[in-house]
Amino acid sequence: MLDANITAQLSAYLEKLQQPIELIASLDDSSAAAEIRELIGEIAALNSKISVRFDGKNARKPSFAIARVGEAPRVSFAGIPLGHEFTSLILALLQTGGHPPRVDDATIATIKGIQGSFEFTTYISLSCHNCPDVVQALNLLSVLNPNIRHEMVDGALYQAEVTERQIMAVPTILLNGLPFGQGRMSLEEIIAKIDTGSSARQAEEISTKAPFDVLIVGGGPAGSSAAVYAARKGIRTGIVAERFGGQVLDTMGIENFISVKQTEGPKLVAALESHVREYEVDIMNLQRAEKIAASDTASGNLIEIQLANGATLKSRSVIISTGARWREMNVPGEQEYRGRGVAYCPHCDGPLFKGKRVAVIGGGNSGVEAAIDLAGIVAHVTLLEFGDTLRADAVLQKKLRSLSNVSIITNAQTTEVLGDGKKVNGLAYNDRISGDAQHVELEGIFVQIGLLPNTDWLKGTLDLSPRGEIEVDSHGRTSMPGVFAAGDATTTPFKQIIIAMGEGAKASLSAFDYLIRDGK
Structure with a gap:
């Protein structure tokens, strides 16, 4: 089932296993079951730390689970995790086998401390580029916390179940049999929903942060570019974003990003975040800005950004790059049947x-x-x-x-x-x-x-165009001193990733010039 190139790569990855694991199959007589039997057999043949059992008790057949030897399985795949989900399979194998995840120690501690019993089910399609993030996040939670279990279900393989549950969008997540979420969700978002005290803790931590020199609101291409340019000037830089990556996360094919013939939105966002993290940029994700205001303090003239969780951030200058969202039809029935057709x-x-x-x-x-x-x-x-x-x-x-x-x-x-x-x-x-x-x-x-700019929270404070876009001049300056803007949220024509990046860089350079000449 796996070609020679993939087999060689997988074999190299599996050398990172630190403890024995077993693949536990629950099969029937279907052709999909035969493919799963072949797949897990090929995987087990690549490393002596992997064994296979065919006595699984999962009601969904065909399926297979991954577990540490001697432990009950907490990660399952009801389907054949190839396509976009092949990475999910590799990570599940490695993490179950003790290879440390690429997650900071504070997040790992939070996950291990979550109390309660959580049985997650995620319905996916193998062509969905949003689904792997959800599957991988829930698998990681299950590996790290014995109170959490997760099963990925391929909707194409379990059509009857999808029809019965009236699932018409992926990923769709159930928790203990009830709706939990739909669409892309990050590890941070899932933790915030099941760890009820996390929002208050984050608000308290954020409010204690010292004022920034440049605070960027929005983490898409414009915001990422602005952050890199600001941080390279050696000034205190922060990003506060409702969802790092923004709309690019929902873009599948990108073929007009100069010098890159073809890529996918999630891959580009991962590269953007990796680049930003090369510098000392304070990234505050999953935080929605609700208000902007100028304030006079003992430290001088600062700009305040109030967040939805009650926290307040201060900065000497601000760059707004909140992007845009898909325009809705705004007709009867649209909201009622969203996710149901x-x-x-x-x-x-x-x-x-x-x-x-x-x-x-x-x-x-x-x-x-x-x-x-x-x-x-x-x-x-x-x-x-x-x-x-x-x-x-x-x-x-x-x-x-x-x-x-x-x-x-x-x-x-x-x-x-x-x-x-x-x-x-x-x-x-x-x-x-x-x-x-x-x-x-x-x-x-x-x-x-088409698109609508994410600027509702700015009405009455900044000058907006009749379309709701932030009015900016040739330097990215807005109507409020010290506040700049870039990307799809502005009046800059042509909403393109490469243009947003350039505008983000320009706004950042303008903000730096402001700090030198006018900032106090």
Whole structure:
């Protein structure tokens, strides 16, 4: 099952095992079970510290668990963890076998101290680029804390279970059989949800921090670039971010980042974070900014950033790079059926709609690319565009029109998401030419209609454009002295990763110039 190159790499990784582990299979007569038997057999043959048993008692068959010899298994895979999940398998093997995880000592201590009983189940698809982060985080929790167990379930392999539970988006996480989360979640986010005292402890710790020279709000490409440029000046630099990496984490294919022919969002974010951590930058993740204000203190004129958890940070200058989020349709039924047929990530959730009818809302590059991708999975795609023509690049439109299972409707104004109370079963729209109300029967709707800046928290304090973007000048300066901005949250045209990085660097240099000339 594993080719020679992968086998050689895996063999090298497994040399890091520090104690014996066993793979415990629960199999049936299916072809997937035969593949699992072959996979775990190949893995066990690579290292004498790995043994295999076929007497597993898991109700989900086929599946296999990983455990230290003599201990009950706490990490399980109901499926074949290849594709995006192969790294999850490797890490589970190594961490169960005693190889230390790349997590700081304070986080490890927090995980080991979590009290209670936690049985996690994560439904994934092997094409989902958000799923591995969740699987790996929950596996690590299970390895470090005997009160926690986790099982990954491949939705494509357990279609009946997915249908019964009405799971229409991945990753979907259950805790003790009840909904816990959906979409990408980091290790920090999961810990914060199950360790109820962590938020208060973080707020107390953050509020005691000394004022920064430059504080960056937002950890996407613009914020990361700004942090590197500031830290290289030797000044006290901090990043406070709701989610380090921002929207790039949800971007699968990146092919226009100059000098890098092709990469994926999560890989780029990992590289950004690694680069930032090369410098003395204080990264405060999972923290949402709620208010900005100038203040006079004994230390001089400082800018305060108030966080959602009640903490307050102070800095001599601030760079805002909070980015943007997917625009919603804002029609009846959208929120009710979000995650139950309404989706925003075709790469992640597309496989759950195999053989079904779906719609894509939006005729720009994102919408047309989504329709092309989905056409290879689903039975039929209906693309709806509000305008009288598609706005995507000509090469994408040509590809789309060559597909036999795609319909294109222009001048279509979506008016309602329809459902049976449990999941989506249709979509209503108005023909903008005739005014007639129309209806499409379908099982899924993928929304791809652009971005909204994450600037609601700035209303009334900074000058914003009619679109809600932060107004900046040629140096990234905002309407508040000492406050700069960069990236997709600003009026800078063309929302591109490479442009955001350049704007972040420019804002950082401008902030440094401000500190030299005007900062007090």
